[in-house]
Amino acid sequence: MISYQHSLKELNSFGIAAQAEAYLALDTLAKLSLLRDWRERPNYILGGGSNILLRGDISGLVIHNQLKGKRLIGQDKDFIYLEVGAGENWQELVLYCLANNWAGLENLALIPGSVGAAPVQNIGAYGVEFSEVCHLVQAWDCKYQEMRKFEQEDCRFGYRDSVFKSVYPGRFIICSLVLKLRRQPVFRLEYGSIREELGEQPLSIRAVAEAVMRIRRAKLPDPKVLPNAGSFFKNPIVSKVILDKLLAQYPKMPHYPQADGKVKLAAGWLIDQAAWKGKKIGAVGVHDRQALVLVNHGGAKGKEIVQLAEAIQQDIVKKFGVNLEPEVNYWP
Numbered sequence: 001m002i003s004y005q006h007s008l009k010e011l012n013s014f015g016i017a018a019q020a021e022a023y024l025a026l027d028t029l030a031k032l033s034l035l036r037d038w039r040e041r042p043n044y045i046l047g048g049g050s051n052i053l054l055r056g057d058i059s060g061l062v063i064h065n066q067l068k069g070k071r072l073i074g075q076d077k078d079f080i081y082l083e084v085g086a087g088e089n090w091q092e093l094v095l096y097c098l099a100n101n102w103a104g105l106e107n108l109a110l111i112p113g114s115v116g117a118a119p120v121q122n123i124g125a126y127g128v129e130f131s132e133v134c135h136l137v138q139a140w141d142c143k144y145q146e147m148r149k150f151e152q153e154d155c156r157f158g159y160r161d162s163v164f165k166s167v168y169p170g171r172f173i174i175c176s177l178v179l180k181l182r183r184q185p186v187f188r189l190e191y192g193s194i195r196e197e198l199g200e201q202p203l204s205i206r207a208v209a210e211a212v213m214r215i216r217r218a219k220l221p222d223p224k225v226l227p228n229a230g231s232f233f234k235n236p237i238v239s240k241v242i243l244d245k246l247l248a249q250y251p252k253m254p255h256y257p258q259a260d261g262k263v264k265l266a267a268g269w270l271i272d273q274a275a276w277k278g279k280k281i282g283a284v285g286v287h288d289r290q291a292l293v294l295v296n297h298g299g300a301k302g303k304e305i306v307q308l309a310e311a312i313q314q315d316i317v318k319k320f321g322v323n324l325e326p327e328v329n330y331w332p
């Protein structure tokens, strides 16, 4: 059931050609017992491969999560509790919730990838984060070979961060989630151009999701056409002191105050100002409509994307004194 020298080229949205020493399609919980022999070796947990960068071949086991299923496990007058297998596709889940008129995921429409990866980086878009709909995460602990339950607060969600990403990378295989969805929507329309896109049409979760999908299709390259992993860098968070210095020089710089008094800057704006948008270097480049997205123009190696990312990071430090941290996970 474990295969060897398995190609990962079709399994990552950057389309990088690389091999896994060993590969397991995890489509039943019974197969978790196969992991015992690999306890001492590096484990890489793969979903849709839309947020990883393969820097080279993988020495160790790639566990490809394909655990499926959706089950309504509870409801009350306000909420629906839906259990979902980690190997389900995120966008299909969004459409399923829309069809049932369950609210909460509409702003997160069209994010590529699997359900199980959503808690890892606490996916977010258009002013909403996964943490807001998360009730429970069930994950296999590779260290102690047992199932663990994480309540919402145990996940320590942050901006593109969680306990699974920053405290225990590779230790927990998320097998299923319980989402807490609303019967009555709470619309979030203040972010981006959702309001303009909606125009005069009557407000509904479907209308919001469709507006989000139209905006995303217009702005973001489809990885099937132009391989990429979405936003390559996180938006940097800086102190008010640094912000004031930057605003003195760049009065039009977009910035978003955070609850803790710090300020979020727009990484895409910084990269655009530094004239990287649309640049092409060999097989890699920066997308011409969205400066935050690095692309593989064909046949790129992971190392070339890393080199481009590092050149951008150095330039942004030089020009603005700001560090850009990758949002994409580097493997290995």
Ligand SMILES: Cc1cc2nc3c(=O)[nH]c(=O)nc-3n(C[C@H](O)[C@H](O)[C@H](O)COP(=O)(O)OP(=O)(O)OC[C@H]3O[C@@H](n4cnc5c(N)ncnc54)[C@H](O)[C@@H]3O)c2cc1C
Binding pocket: 013, 044, 045, 046, 047, 048, 049, 050, 051, 052, 065, 086, 111, 112, 113, 114, 115, 116, 117, 118, 120, 121, 122, 123, 124, 125, 164, 172, 173, 174, 175, 220, 221, 222, 223, 228, 229, 230, 231, 329
């Ligand atoms: C065009 C495009 C647009 C995007 N837009 C957004 C956006 O708006 N907002 C956003 O937040 N992200 C966005 N992304 C990034 C990506 O879609 C998300 O991070 C998504 O959740 C990744 O899912 P995946 O299944 O492809 O994860 P993978 O790329 O397979 O894995 C990502 C990380 O999660 C870990 N992981 C995956 N599955 C599991 C599991 N079951 N258990 C434990 N760990 C696991 C992996 O080990 C890896 O570290 C975008 C990507 C693309 C290509």
